[in-house]
Amino acid sequence: MEILFVLGFFLMLMLTGVSVLGVLAAVVVATLVMFFGGMLMLMIKLLPWLVLAVVVVWLWRAWQKPRLPTADRRYR
Numbered sequence: 001m002e003i004l005f006v007l008g009f010f011l012m013l014m015l016t017g018v019s020v021l022g023v024l025a026a027v028v029v030a031t032l033v034m035f036f037g038g039m040l041m042l043m044i045k046l047l048p049w050l051v052l053a054v055v056v057v058w059l060w061r062a063w064q065k066p067r068l069p070t071a072d073r074r075y076r
Contacts, residue, residue, distance in 0.1 A: 006027065009026075009027065009030070010023055010027065013026060
């Protein structure tokens with residue numbers, strides 16, 4: 001579906017008189033902006049799960065009692 005948007009964008013810029021080089025530059029810039037915007041939104045979307053994982057690990061370690069080394073009774 002996104003390819004239709006890109007093709008429509010390309011066509012509209014060509015119909016308004018923008019050169020092919022300008023159209024390609026606009027497509028490249030738009031691709032980069034959308035890529036970094038998507039990565040930022042993905043990071044924001046996954047941030048609560050990352051925080052949840054850190055809290056679970058912290059609680060797990062807090063509940064685990066440290067094991068003291070015990071003397072091995074086989075060796076006297």
